[in-house]
Amino acid sequence: MRAPRLVAAVIAALCWLWVGIATASGFPDFDPDRERVLHGRALPKQSPVAGDADLIGPWAEHDGQLDLGSEEGTGNRFWLVKKGTRDVADGLVRARLSPGKRIDASVIFRAQAGTDLRELSGYELAFDVDGARLMRWDNGTVLPVGPALEIPRVQRAASLEVIIYLVGPQIIATVYDGDSLDRLGSLAVHETTYADGRVGFRAGKKAEAMRFGLLSAMDTRAPAPKAKGSGRYGSIKRYGLDADPGTTPFGNTRFVFIPNAAVRDLPGDLRRNVKSRLTADDGTRQAVVFTDTVGFERIKRAGVEVLAADSNVPWKTFDPDYRAQAAKGPVSTRRGFRLDLSYKNVDMVGAILRGYQEKYADISTLVELGRTHQGRPLWALKISDNPTTAESEPSVLLNGSHHASELLSVEYPLDAAAQILEGYGRDREVTRWVNGMEIWVVPMVNPDGNWMFLEESRFASRKNGRDTNLDGFHDPFEGIDLNRNYGFGWGKTPGSNGVTGSKYYRGPHPFSEPESWAMASLGDQQHFAASISFHTVGNAIFVPYTVGDTQTPDPNVPLVIAKQMEESGLEQPNGRFIKVRANGYPVSGSDQDWLMHSFGTAAYIVEGSHHNPSLEVRARAVEATRPLWRTLLGRVLTGPRISGHVRTADGAPVEATVHVKEIQLQAGERWTARARDGRFDRLVSRPGRYTLEASAPGFAPATVEVKVRGATAIDITLEPA
Numbered sequence: 001m002r003a004p005r006l007v008a009a010v011i012a013a014l015c016w017l018w019v020g021i022a023t024a025s026g027f028p029d030f031d032p033d034r035e036r037v038l039h040g041r042a043l044p045k046q047s048p049v050a051g052d053a054d055l056i057g058p059w060a061e062h063d064g065q066l067d068l069g070s071e072e073g074t075g076n077r078f079w080l081v082k083k084g085t086r087d088v089a090d091g092l093v094r095a096r097l098s099p100g101k102r103i104d105a106s107v108i109f110r111a112q113a114g115t116d117l118r119e120l121s122g123y124e125l126a127f128d129v130d131g132a133r134l135m136r137w138d139n140g141t142v143l144p145v146g147p148a149l150e151i152p153r154v155q156r157a158a159s160l161e162v163i164i165y166l167v168g169p170q171i172i173a174t175v176y177d178g179d180s181l182d183r184l185g186s187l188a189v190h191e192t193t194y195a196d197g198r199v200g201f202r203a204g205k206k207a208e209a210m211r212f213g214l215l216s217a218m219d220t221r222a223p224a225p226k227a228k229g230s231g232r233y234g235s236i237k238r239y240g241l242d243a244d245p246g247t248t249p250f251g252n253t254r255f256v257f258i259p260n261a262a263v264r265d266l267p268g269d270l271r272r273n274v275k276s277r278l279t280a281d282d283g284t285r286q287a288v289v290f291t292d293t294v295g296f297e298r299i300k301r302a303g304v305e306v307l308a309a310d311s312n313v314p315w316k317t318f319d320p321d322y323r324a325q326a327a328k329g330p331v332s333t334r335r336g337f338r339l340d341l342s343y344k345n346v347d348m349v350g351a352i353l354r355g356y357q358e359k360y361a362d363i364s365t366l367v368e369l370g371r372t373h374q375g376r377p378l379w380a381l382k383i384s385d386n387p388t389t390a391e392s393e394p395s396v397l398l399n400g401s402h403h404a405s406e407l408l409s410v411e412y413p414l415d416a417a418a419q420i421l422e423g424y425g426r427d428r429e430v431t432r433w434v435n436g437m438e439i440w441v442v443p444m445v446n447p448d449g450n451w452m453f454l455e456e457s458r459f460a461s462r463k464n465g466r467d468t469n470l471d472g473f474h475d476p477f478e479g480i481d482l483n484r485n486y487g488f489g490w491g492k493t494p495g496s497n498g499v500t501g502s503k504y505y506r507g508p509h510p511f512s513e514p515e516s517w518a519m520a521s522l523g524d525q526q527h528f529a530a531s532i533s534f535h536t537v538g539n540a541i542f543v544p545y546t547v548g549d550t551q552t553p554d555p556n557v558p559l560v561i562a563k564q565m566e567e568s569g570l571e572q573p574n575g576r577f578i579k580v581r582a583n584g585y586p587v588s589g590s591d592q593d594w595l596m597h598s599f600g601t602a603a604y605i606v607e608g609s610h611h612n613p614s615l616e617v618r619a620r621a622v623e624a625t626r627p628l629w630r631t632l633l634g635r636v637l638t639g640p641r642i643s644g645h646v647r648t649a650d651g652a653p654v655e656a657t658v659h660v661k662e663i664q665l666q667a668g669e670r671w672t673a674r675a676r677d678g679r680f681d682r683l684v685s686r687p688g689r690y691t692l693e694a695s696a697p698g699f700a701p702a703t704v705e706v707k708v709r710g711a712t713a714i715d716i717t718l719e720p721a
């Protein structure tokens with residue numbers, strides 16, 4: 001029986017701590033026949049920690065203590081005992097941490113990791129200046145399991161002593177002041193995902209002058225076999241295709257589905273946790289209770305029938321409006337369609353765009369730009385007079401939902417399409433835009449990610465749902481962040497992440513994804529004069545470049561225009577205004593930077609006011625944001641800008657570089673005329689005299705002076721060199 005031995009060891013450990021010989025002789029009643037010390041100095045003669053570990057980042061060792069060295073960290077640093085020989089399943093892990101100047105670190109246990117330690121799976125007891133929390137890692141993505149433990153004095157302690165007991169699915173962590181041995185608090189969770197693994201430390205990027213010591217890691221049974229799902233405990237299997245039904249690999253919270261009629265039998269406080277009522281496929285009425293593991297146990301003990309318990313539910317579980325609308329076609333109005341009845345999946349967006357295209361066939365055409373990994377279409381609605389002709393007009397782009405869960409970001413471009421189409425012939429400004437420009441609207445750049453969030457998993461937050469590890473299962477932590485996958489600045493850090501489990505995973509190479517590839521192909525074809533990529537939720541207009549250390553053109557015309565957009569904005573439903581943030585945070589591989597660098601596009605990211613608010617707030621948010629895109633479209637059409645064509649003497653288009661001499665380019669930009677018609681559009685910050693410089697291989701460079709007031713046209717003819 002292993003449990004009594006463990007209890008004895010725990011009691012021994014506590015006694016030992018109590019008499020304060022914390023670094024001396026080890027556990028007095030340690031039984032080497034039945035217990036294994038895997039690491040550290042539970043036996044008096046064993047050498048202290050360090051040396052025998054895999055690591056990432058600078059770690060120095062002094063007298064068996066680890067510290068962070070003097071180098072600044074930029075991301076997580078890991079120190080993990082070597083694979084294979086040191087796995088802990090049941091037993092305990094005992095460690096000391098010195099908070100130093102700033103605590104940001106964790107003790108890792110039951111961890112699995114390949115060559116890249118950042119793609120960890122397992123558990124950690126994580127500390128920050130507020131206290132501690134148990135967390136679970138799944139292939140590099142970390143989520144809390146259980147509540148946080150506030151430790152008001154944690155940063156003031158000279159050292160902390162940590163003991164983590166592992167008994168099957170029970171994980172109990174206790175934190176002591178390392179000098180006084182006062183107990184500062186305990187955390188406990190019931191977590192069945194990972195049965196065994198390595199021990200170690202993680203230091204976060206905020207950690208400063210911390211020190212670490214692994215005192216011991218004891219195991220009271222042989223580590224579970226490595227094979228997936230063949231753990232010694234019948235019910236403990238790792239997350240994967242062969243996970244037991246009903247296991248909840250995503251944390252401590254659960255959605256418990258019960259018959260609707262059983263709500264009255266719930267314990268009183270849990271009745272208040274009923275989050276949704278819905279009709280199942282078999283017609284039964286169900287209620288969904290959101291609760292934790294303890295609440296789940298109480299529901300079962302109250303005799304309430306549990307139909308299902310799942311942590312990984314989709315958005316639709318809680319959105320009856322979406323469920324109702326998804327089952328129907330779009331609802332017509334006199335001039336268009338109701339857009340305010342629900343949030344929308346790709347099928348609904350496609351149906352609405354098709355409906356609009358049919359109503360406004362003389363000024364719109366529906367284009368499928370490409371297909372996703374899972375075969376969903378990427379819809380674009382082109383709005384212009386003579387829509388099926390590629391005219392020589394400035395092109396602009398409005399897109400949404402690069403990110404899976406940003407449902408509101410679909411609504412802004414859809415609303416814009418509706419406003420423009422329904423306003424044509426009625427609103428003079430709109431009519432001029434449609435006649436004078438080609439307006440491309442792509443409401444949903446990420447249909448697979450959006451589908452996963454709405455229909456499969458609330459954990460699909462940003463990425464495109466690609467089956468990155470090719471195991472045949474679309475895991476919500478898999479996929480690529482499409483707005484880190486564009487070519488300019490791709491791969492730079494900070495600003496993106498190369499770890500597949502990261503929310504900001506940039507993909508294996510630039511434009512690796514069909515969605516970003518399709519958007520880039522459209523960009524290549526159109527050389528957009530301006531674009532907005534809608535997102536949530538920062539109340540911000542981001543101006544290129546967002547990748548760190550990249551010099552913007554001088555003057556930065558998109559910044560000048562962004563301020564005009566900002567000034568036009570209305571109060572958002574949260575009482576705030578959308579503000580320009582020139583350098584919000586570093587982002588690399590975004591659509592806006594790539595468009596700006598490739599074509600000189602005044603390319604923006606507009607982050608709306610809310611993340612998927614109620615429909616009433618949605619309507620107000622969409623309305624309050626209209627002036628931003630209206631200002632931009634008006635600014636492109638009326639200028640000041642310089643537009644024209646580069647052609648040979650006999651009229652053939654030349655894909656020449658066309659630069660405005662007064663705009664100093666500082667990042668290697670080569671802004672060319674369009675291949676198909678030699679057209680270029682250069683926005684300038686103010687009216688005045690400008691010099692255009694055009695050059696192309698095989699031709700003599702040409703310089704043209706131009707006086708710019710509004711939209712100013714100038715054609716350039718290149719002679720052979």
Ligand SMILES: [Zn+2]
Binds near residue numbers: 402403406535536
């Ligand atoms: Zn976003």
